[in-house]
Amino acid sequence: MISPEDMETYGYGHESIFLDLEQRILKDIVRRIKSTGVITRSADFQLNQLKRIGYSDKDIKEMLTETLKLSNEYVDKLYTEAIKTDYIDNKSLYEATSTDFIPFEKNTLLQNNIKALKKITNDEMKNLSRSLGFVVLEDEKTKAVKLTEYFQNVLDQIIVDVTAGAFDYNTTLRKAINAMTKSGVRWIDYESGYHNRITVAARRAVISSIAQMSRTLSEDTARRIGTNDYEVSAHANPRPTHALWQGLVFTRQELVSVCGLGSVTGLGGANCYHTYYPFVKGISVRAYTDEELEKMANSTPKEWNSKEYTGYEAKQRMRQMESNMRMYRERIALLKEGDGNELDIMNAQIQYRSCMDEYVRFSKAMGMKQQKERIYMDGLGKVGASGINTDNLTRKRNLMKGYQKAQKSxxxxxxxxxxxxxxxxxxxxxxxxxxxxxxxxxxxxxxxxxxxxxxxxxxxxxxxxxxxxxxxxxxxxxxxxxxxxxxxxxxxxxxxxxxxxxxxxxxxxxxxxxxxxxxxxxxx
Structure with missing residues (x-):
C-alpha cells in the first residue's frame, strides 16, 4: 500500500523539478540585472541596449518546454510504479477471499485509468505553467504580476535607480533578489486572484492524483472481494482532527460521516496524505495498535523558548523553517550569480546558518527527526561558508562592515x-x-x-x-x-x-x- 510517507516523497520529487525551473528563471533575471548594472555604469549607455537584455516569450517557453518534458517523464514513471505497487499489495486479499486477481499488465480498465490520470496531471501542469508570475507589494497591497511584465519592471527600475544615483548596483540587486525569493515563481489565476507557488502546485498535483487513484483502486478491490470496511492509513504527528480516526477501520459510509471524506478539511482533503485500504474482518490485521497510534499522535506538548508545541504544531514549525532555509539558500546563490557585495552574501549566509542551528536544536527538543533532504532538494549544493559556524560567520561579517567603514572614512x-x-x-x-x-x-x-x-x-x-x-x-x-x-x-x-x-x-x-x-x- 502507498503510505503517507510515500505520498509525501512522490510530491516532493515532482516539486523539485519545478523548483529547478524557478531557479533557472531567477538566475536568468539576475544575470540580466548584472548586465543592466554594467550598462548603466558605462558612458555610452543607450535605451535601445535594453532590448538586448530584455526578456522574451521565447526564453520563457524554452524553459517551460524543458520542465514540462521532465515533469511528464516523472509522472509517467511514478504513476505506473506507484499504482502497480498499490494494486499488487491487494493480491493477498483476493487470494484469502478466493477472488480472481487480474495481473496488473492485463487489467485493461486499470491501465486506461492510469493513462487518463497521467494526461489529466500533465494537462494541469501545462495549464499552470501558462500563467506564471510574482506577487509584489504595491501601495501596501499585494499584486500579482505576469512573469514578463515583472521582469521588465525590475530591469526598468534598476536602470532608473542606478542612473539617477538613488541606489548603487549592490543595493538594487539585493532588493530585487529579496523580493523575488520572498515571492517565488507563482501560478496565478487572474480571474479569482488566487495564487500559489508553482513548486507547491506541482507537489499537490501529484499527491492528489495518486491519492485519487489509490482510493479508486481500494473501492474497486473492496467491491470485488465483498467487503465494505476500510483501514485508514496513519503517520506521525497528524493534525489533531485527523488523529481521531487515522489507523482505524470504518465502513465506506463512516469514511464520509466520521473521517470527512470529500470535504476540504477531512480525509483526502487539502494537504492530507491519508488514504484508505480494503479491510476484511477475520483476515486483515491492522497496521498499528491503539497504543502505537496514540504515540504517533504525539499530542502531549513540549516546551521550546517559553512556548509549547504538540507534535503536529512542531511539524508545522519545522516545515516553515525548511521553507525559510530554502529561501535563504536561493538568496545566497543569486547574490553570488550577480557578483553581489560580499557583505550581503555573508548576511544571507548568517540568516541561513542561524535558521539551520535553530532547526537542529528545535527538532532535538521536540524529539523529531530532521528532514534536511527537504532543504537540499533545491540542488544548490553547499551555499554556506563551508566549515565556518554561525558565530565565526557573524564575526567575519562584522569585520567586513568595519573594514568598509574604515575605508570609506x-x-x-x-x-x-x-x-x-x-x-x-x-x-x-x-x-x-x-x-x-x-x-x-x-x-x-x-x-x-x-x-x-x-x-x-x-x-x-x-x-x-x-x-x-x-x-x-x-x-x-x-x-x-x-x-x-x-x-x-x-x-x-x-x-x-x-x-x-x-x-x-x-x-x-x-x-x-x-x-x-x-x-x-x-x-x-
Missing amino acids: GDISMLVEFQTYQRISDDIDKKIVGTTTKDGIMITGYKTHFIDRVIGQYESSDEPIKGKRKGVSIEMISNALQNGELKERPLTKSGLRSISYQTDECIVTINPDTGELIQTTPRK
Whole structure:
C-alpha cells in the first residue's frame, strides 16, 4: 500500500523539478540585472541596449518546454510504479477471499485509468505553467504580476535607480533578489486572484492524483472481494482532527460521516496524505495498535523558548523553517550569480546558518527527526561558508562592515585588502585578547575601530605623511599594556570609564569595566 510517507516523497520529487525551473528563471533575471548594472555604469549607455537584455516569450517557453518534458517523464514513471505497487499489495486479499486477481499488465480498465490520470496531471501542469508570475507589494497591497511584465519592471527600475544615483548596483540587486525569493515563481489565476507557488502546485498535483487513484483502486478491490470496511492509513504527528480516526477501520459510509471524506478539511482533503485500504474482518490485521497510534499522535506538548508545541504544531514549525532555509539558500546563490557585495552574501549566509542551528536544536527538543533532504532538494549544493559556524560567520561579517567603514572614512588606506584587515584582527585575538594588564585587568575584546588604529593611514613608519596617522604594532601595544604608565581618563558623555597605558612609542586606551580595547595612538 502507498503510505503517507510515500505520498509525501512522490510530491516532493515532482516539486523539485519545478523548483529547478524557478531557479533557472531567477538566475536568468539576475544575470540580466548584472548586465543592466554594467550598462548603466558605462558612458555610452543607450535605451535601445535594453532590448538586448530584455526578456522574451521565447526564453520563457524554452524553459517551460524543458520542465514540462521532465515533469511528464516523472509522472509517467511514478504513476505506473506507484499504482502497480498499490494494486499488487491487494493480491493477498483476493487470494484469502478466493477472488480472481487480474495481473496488473492485463487489467485493461486499470491501465486506461492510469493513462487518463497521467494526461489529466500533465494537462494541469501545462495549464499552470501558462500563467506564471510574482506577487509584489504595491501601495501596501499585494499584486500579482505576469512573469514578463515583472521582469521588465525590475530591469526598468534598476536602470532608473542606478542612473539617477538613488541606489548603487549592490543595493538594487539585493532588493530585487529579496523580493523575488520572498515571492517565488507563482501560478496565478487572474480571474479569482488566487495564487500559489508553482513548486507547491506541482507537489499537490501529484499527491492528489495518486491519492485519487489509490482510493479508486481500494473501492474497486473492496467491491470485488465483498467487503465494505476500510483501514485508514496513519503517520506521525497528524493534525489533531485527523488523529481521531487515522489507523482505524470504518465502513465506506463512516469514511464520509466520521473521517470527512470529500470535504476540504477531512480525509483526502487539502494537504492530507491519508488514504484508505480494503479491510476484511477475520483476515486483515491492522497496521498499528491503539497504543502505537496514540504515540504517533504525539499530542502531549513540549516546551521550546517559553512556548509549547504538540507534535503536529512542531511539524508545522519545522516545515516553515525548511521553507525559510530554502529561501535563504536561493538568496545566497543569486547574490553570488550577480557578483553581489560580499557583505550581503555573508548576511544571507548568517540568516541561513542561524535558521539551520535553530532547526537542529528545535527538532532535538521536540524529539523529531530532521528532514534536511527537504532543504537540499533545491540542488544548490553547499551555499554556506563551508566549515565556518554561525558565530565565526557573524564575526567575519562584522569585520567586513568595519573594514568598509574604515575605508570609506579614510581611517585606513584603500590599498589595504580585507585579508590584511582580517589577519590583523587574528593577531590581536591571539596576542592581546586574554592577556592581563600590569594592574590586573583582563583584555576581553575590541571594536573594529581598534583594528583601524593598528593598521594606520599609511604603511611606512619611516616616512611620515603630513595629516596622516601611522599604525601601531602589536608588540608596541602589548608592551604598553604590560609596562606603560597608567593614566585615568575623564568619563565619556555616556558615563563610561577609560584608562590609558602610555610609553614613548604609543598610547593604548581600554575600558577597565569591560576589559575592551578602545583605541591606540602612536607617539613617534
